[in-house]
Amino acid sequence: MKxxxxxxxYGREEVRVEEVAVPPIEKGDxxxxxxxxxxxxxxxxxxxRGYHAKMIVPPALFGHELAxxxxxxxxxxxxxxxxxxxxxxxxxxxxxxxxxxxxxxxLCEDLLxxxxxxAEYIRIPARIVQRNMYExxxxxxxxxxALIEPLACVLKGLEETNVRPGxxxxxxxxxPIGLMFVRLAKVYGARVIALGxxxxxxxxxxxxxxxxxxxxxxxxxxxxxxKSLTGGYGADAVIEAVGNPETWELAVRLLRRGxxxxxxxxxxxxxxxxxxxxxxxxxxxxxxxSFHHTxxxxxxxxxxxxxxxxxxxxxxxxxxxxxxxLDVLRHLMSHNGHMKTAIIP
Numbered sequence: 463m464k465x466x467x468x469x470x471x472y473g474r475e476e477v478r479v480e481e482v483a484v485p486p487i488e489k490g491d492x493x494x495x496x497x498x499x500x501x502x503x504x505x506x507x508x509x510x511r512g513y514h515a516k517m518i519v520p521p522a523l524f525g526h527e528l529a530x531x532x533x534x535x536x537x538x539x540x541x542x543x544x545x546x547x548x549x550x551x552x553x554x555x556x557x558x559x560x561x562x563x564x565x566x567x568x569l570c571e572d573l574l575x576x577x578x579x580x581a582e583y584i585r586i587p588a589r590i591v592q593r594n595m596y597e598x599x600x601x602x603x604x605x606x607x608a609l610i611e612p613l614a615c616v617l618k619g620l621e622e623t624n625v626r627p628g629x630x631x632x633x634x635x636x637x638p639i640g641l642m643f644v645r646l647a648k649v650y651g652a653r654v655i656a657l658g659x660x661x662x663x664x665x666x667x668x669x670x671x672x673x674x675x676x677x678x679x680x681x682x683x684x685x686x687x688x689k690s691l692t693g694g695y696g697a698d699a700v701i702e703a704v705g706n707p708e709t710w711e712l713a714v715r716l717l718r719r720g721x722x723x724x725x726x727x728x729x730x731x732x733x734x735x736x737x738x739x740x741x742x743x744x745x746x747x748x749x750x751x752s753f754h755h756t757x758x759x760x761x762x763x764x765x766x767x768x769x770x771x772x773x774x775x776x777x778x779x780x781x782x783x784x785x786x787x788l789d790v791l792r793h794l795m796s797h798n799g800h801m802k803t804a805i806i807p
Contacts, residue, residue: 463484463533464482464483464484465481465483465484465654466482466483466484466548466581466582466583466698467479467480467481467482467582467784467785467807468480468481468482468523468578468579468580468581468582468784469523469524469525469581469784469787470482470519470520470521470523470524471508471509471512471513471518471520471521471522471523471524472520473512473513473520473792474510474511474512474661475509475510475512475688476512477509477519477524477788477791478788479580479784479785479786479787479788482523482581484525484582484697485578485583485584485585486585487534487535487536487585488536488540488588489536489537489538489539489588490536490538490587490589490591490592491536491539491585491586491587491588491591492532492534492535492536492542492548492585492586492591492595493532493533493534493535493583493584493585493586494528494530494531494532494550494581494583494584494585494586495530495531495533495582495583496528496529496530496533496579496580496581496583496584496807497529497530497531497547497604497807498528498529498530498603498605498607498608498804498805498806498807499519499525499527499528499580499581499608499804499805499807500527500528500605500608500609500612500774500778500802500803500804500805501527501580501640501790501791501802501803501804501805502526502527502611502612502802503638503639504517504526504638505524505525505526505760505791506791506794506795508524508724509791509795510795511781515657516573516574516575517552517575517577519652520576522577522578523577523578523580523581523584524577524578524579524580525578525580525805526552526575526576526577526578526579526580526583526611527550527552527579527608527609527611527612528549528550528584528608529547529548529598529604529605529607529608530547530584530604531545531546531547531548531550531584532544532545532548533545536588538588539588540550540590541591542595542597543590546596546597547597547598547604547607548586548595548597548607549595549596549598549607549610549764550586550590550591550595550596551590551594551595551610551614551755551757552575552576552577552579552611553573553574553575553576553590553594553613553754553755553759554573554574554587554589554590554592554593554594554723554757555568555570555572555573555574555593555756555759556569556571556572556573556574556589557570557593558571558572559571559572559619560746561689567756567757568618568628568707568753568755568756569753572590573591573754574587576590579805580784580787580805580807581784581807582807584785585771588626593730594708594757594758594760596760596761596764599764599768601768602767602768603774604780605774605804606767606774607764607767607771608774608804609757609763609767609772609773609774609777610760610763610764610767610779611623611760611763612638612639612642612755613642613646613763613766613767613772614755614759614760614762614763615639615752615755615759616639616642616643616646616726617646617755617759617762617763617766618752618754618755618756618759619643619701619724619726619752620643620646620647620650620701620724621653622724622750622752623672623699623701623724623750623752624699624722624724625647625650625652625668625698625699626650626651626652626698627650627651628652628653629651629652629653629697629698629699630645630652630653630691630697630698630699630700631647631652631653631654631655631697631698631699631700631701632653632654632655632656632657632688632690632697632699632705632713632716633647633655633656633657633672633700633701633703633794634652634656634657634658634660634678634700634701634702634703634709634712634713635657635702635703635704635709635727636656636658636659636660636663636664636666636667637663637703637704637800638670638777638801638802639726639727640656640658640667640701640703640704641666641667641670641704641776641777642772642777643701643703643726644656644667644670644671645670645771645772645776646766646772647671647701648670648671648672649656649671649766649771652698652699653672654667654671654672654673654674655671655672655673655675655676655688655691655692655697656672656674656675656676657669657675657676657677657678657681658675658676658677658678659677659678660677661677661754662765664677670776672686674691676688677711679687681712681715684712684716685712685715685716686737687717692718695718695719696716696717696718696719696721697716697717697718697721698717698718698721698722698797699717699721699722699723700713700714700716700717700721700722700723700724700728701726702723702724702725702726703727704727705727705729705730706727706729707726707733707734709727710725710727710729710735711735711736713739714738714741714742714749717745718745719745719746719747720745720746720747720748721745721747721748722747722748722749722750723747723748723749723750724750724751724752725750725751725752726751726752728753730762735800737749750766753784754801774804777801777802778801778802778803778804779801779802779803780801780803780804781803781804781805781806782803782804782805783806783807784805784806784807787805790803790805791805
């Protein structure tokens with residue numbers, strides 16, 4: 463076991479599946495045979511742009527949502543053993559910096575990221591082994607387990623929005639992340655209004671638990687329709703899961719007085735939005751944003767999946783071998799909002 467097949471990111475829209483060395487492990491690391499790696503909107507963005515300033519700089523092994531089997535453990539690893547089915551998050555905080563001490567572990571100044579899920583094997587570094595890797599419960603599939611990384615991000619965003627039972631929640635964007643918000647908001651007891659660009663997206667949102675679904679046509683029509691569905695007031699919370707300055711601005715207009723806008727979708731660099739200051743002030747509008755996840759939310763996401771509130775069959779609609787990864791990424795790039803693909807190395 464000296465060589466393996468792995469996807470290597472070289473730059474903009476340039477990913478090659480190559481034979482590379484199996485990564486060596488150090489005393490606190492583990493080596494995992496990847497059983498399932500899920501595609502992600504972030505991976506598609508990285509593929510399109512050729513890099514991610516925080517997560518990955520080419521040339522580099524690629525992919526970050528995975529589950530698999532431990533095949534080797536370092537000499538200092540005590541909590542895991544060869545043969546265990548595990549799911550590992552793609553990051554771990556230092557716990558010592560300014561932000562970690564304030565409980566903002568997702569903003570850690572030394573946040574350790576790990577990539578390389580699109581491969582036969584992946585090295586899980588010691589810090590992630592210690593703080594953000596978990597055994598998969600026996601009743602869960604590898605694909606179910608691999609879902610917990612994006613789900614943890616969604617859980618964090620939803621809980622920080624303070625969604626309560628009975629709230630009207632608008633979710634803008636019906637890709638996999640938006641649909642996770644729809645399902646979780648439903649689980650939390652909210653009445654969900656899904657807003658999307660295509661009828662096929664809205665049909666999926668209804669299946670996920672949305673009470674109402676609206677085509678995102680022109681802003682004036684959407685504002686009118688949302689107010690009509692909420693007794694004339696507007697939504698208690700609006701979650702923007704697109705990453706577009708125009709829909710960030712729309713999110714604020716869909717709120718009732720005292721409502722909360724969750725700017726979850728990351729917009730392109732150097733973009734700006736314009737908000738009406740009088741509306742924000744006199745209607746006490748709260749604008750928040752959520753980035754990434756923490757170990758606590760990874761654990762919580764695993765519990766959510768273990769209970770069956772969310773499963774891979776809701777979000778993964780095809781399987782492909784590692785050799786087809788480039789075609790899969792190109793397809794996802796040209797079909798915005800498409801569901802996840804499970805890459806099986």
